[in-house]
Amino acid sequence: MTNKITVLLGLQWGDEGKGKVIDILSPQYDFVVRYQGGANAGHSIVFNNKKYVLHLIPSGIFTEHTKCVIGNGTVVDPDALLDEISLLKNEGIKLDGRLFLSEGAHLILPYHKIIDAINESTSEKIGTTKRGIGPAYYSKYARSGIRFYDFRNEDVLYNKIERNLNYLKRIFPYSDELNELEPIIVFRDQIRKFSEYRKFITDTTELLHNALNDKKNILLEGAQGTLLDIDFGTYPYVTSSHPTAGGASIGSGIPPLKINSVIGVVKAYTTRVGEGPFPTELIDDYGKKIAKLGVEFGATTGRPRRCGWLDLVALKYACEINGVTEIVLTKADVLDEFDEIQVCVAYENNSLKFTRFIPYVDFLNNCKPVYKSFKGWKTHINQFKDYNSFPTEFHQFVEFIENFINTKISFISTGASREEMIIRN
Ligand code: IMP
Numbered sequence: 001m002t003n004k005i006t007v008l009l010g011l012q013w014g015d016e017g018k019g020k021v022i023d024i025l026s027p028q029y030d031f032v033v034r035y036q037g038g039a040n041a042g043h044s045i046v047f048n049n050k051k052y053v054l055h056l057i058p059s060g061i062f063t064e065h066t067k068c069v070i071g072n073g074t075v076v077d078p079d080a081l082l083d084e085i086s087l088l089k090n091e092g093i094k095l096d097g098r099l100f101l102s103e104g105a106h107l108i109l110p111y112h113k114i115i116d117a118i119n120e121s122t123s124e125k126i127g128t129t130k131r132g133i134g135p136a137y138y139s140k141y142a143r144s145g146i147r148f149y150d151f152r153n154e155d156v157l158y159n160k161i162e163r164n165l166n167y168l169k170r171i172f173p174y175s176d177e178l179n180e181l182e183p184i185i186v187f188r189d190q191i192r193k194f195s196e197y198r199k200f201i202t203d204t205t206e207l208l209h210n211a212l213n214d215k216k217n218i219l220l221e222g223a224q225g226t227l228l229d230i231d232f233g234t235y236p237y238v239t240s241s242h243p244t245a246g247g248a249s250i251g252s253g254i255p256p257l258k259i260n261s262v263i264g265v266v267k268a269y270t271t272r273v274g275e276g277p278f279p280t281e282l283i284d285d286y287g288k289k290i291a292k293l294g295v296e297f298g299a300t301t302g303r304p305r306r307c308g309w310l311d312l313v314a315l316k317y318a319c320e321i322n323g324v325t326e327i328v329l330t331k332a333d334v335l336d337e338f339d340e341i342q343v344c345v346a347y348e349n350n351s352l353k354f355t356r357f358i359p360y361v362d363f364l365n366n367c368k369p370v371y372k373s374f375k376g377w378k379t380h381i382n383q384f385k386d387y388n389s390f391p392t393e394f395h396q397f398v399e400f401i402e403n404f405i406n407t408k409i410s411f412i413s414t415g416a417s418r419e420e421m422i423i424r425n
Pocket of ligand 1: 041275
């Protein structure tokens with residue numbers, strides 16, 4: 001039997017409920033790997049009747065035998081990392097020999113967070129999480145970023161910090177916060193923090209290749225969602241990494257041909273945080289009702305999420321980009337009370353009909369959704385323990401989605417807890 005190498009990712013604009021799915025699937029895997037993003041993610045998990053939100057450390061950490069890797073494709077804020085380490089330790093969760101951080105991952109330094117805040121204070125804002133993600137990836141691609149490798153030579157590390165800070169002070173001369181940052185203070189602070197987490201740093205590419213050779217099962221955990229991908233998302237209203245399946249290989253070192261399944265997570269409606277196009281957005285009582293029933297507030301920033309109907313045009317595109325092999329449908333229970341439920345099956349733009357998603361802002365801002373209506377099932381679906389017992393209206397909704405995207409919905413989540421998950425055979 002071949003070992004399972006699975007990518008699990010979001011098919012919308014993030015917040016699809018991936019945390020719970022990873023938590024449920026983790027026992028089947030020896031390793032769970034984060035491959036992109038940083039502490040901008042917010043994965044909520046209910047463990048021992050308590051809710052936890054993890055931003056950086058994979059949610060697989062709650063499964064005792066599972067090892068967790070923060071891969072080379074991520075950007076890591078040492079403050080966020082240390083906060084999570086301390087939170088998990090306080091809960092009695094063992095980390096030694098279970099948490100591994102790639103030497104090749106880039107650091108988010110205080111100046112990245114300052115620049116994120118400066119950029120977000122302008123009219124060109126993206127609506128970021130202000131966690132320094134974009135500026136850290138900017139440093140990475142400008143080839144001036146700092147990786148955990150750099151702590152091997154403190155002189156080199158200091159010089160890099162000094163050079164980066166001097167450069168940024170020249171670009172943003174009016175930022176008091178930036179001007180007050182002294183290279184030596186930043187350097188000493190980072191060295192001190194490094195000593196607290198250095199034991200977790202390793203060559204994760206080697207670790208994962210050994211795991212592949214030992215036929216271990218590996219789950220690659222995507223953060224954010226496909227429509228926030230820097231290439232395939234609604235650029236520039238995107239995050240600065242690749243939440244898509246292609247990013248899993250780049251951000252972990254696992255060869256593409258080793259990946260044998262891609263599980264896509266999709267919410268029964270759509271949400272988005274921050275700016276950017278959203279064709280099915282509901283700026284009416286329906287939108288408010290979804291937000292209220294779905295408790296749609298950002299897990300990282302607490303911002304209210306924009307809500308709208310499920311967009312099958314976008315979903316089909318996301319399935320194609322990622323080569324999704326099966327789907328987890330989440331939060332369908334949020335629609336339990338609705339008399340009528342809509343899904344978008346095409347866009348109308350300048351009197352033309354489009355059934356293909358084009359990730360171009362001007363196009364999408366001009367698109368009006370064409371909807372198909374479904375009669376609501378009007379009952380609490382969390383009472384059903386197998387798919388056949390669900391009401392006909394629910395079957396019609398699920399099966400229409402499957403046919404439209406030509407992909408099987410294998411799991412249906414009917415509530416927040418681990419137990420509320422129906423597996424369809
Ligand atoms: P950044 O990733 O903080 O640079 O933010 C870029 C965009 O991605 C903004 O619209 C954020 O709201 C969005 N974003 C980043 N992380 C998440 C997430 O985990 N869930 C949903 N949206 C996110």
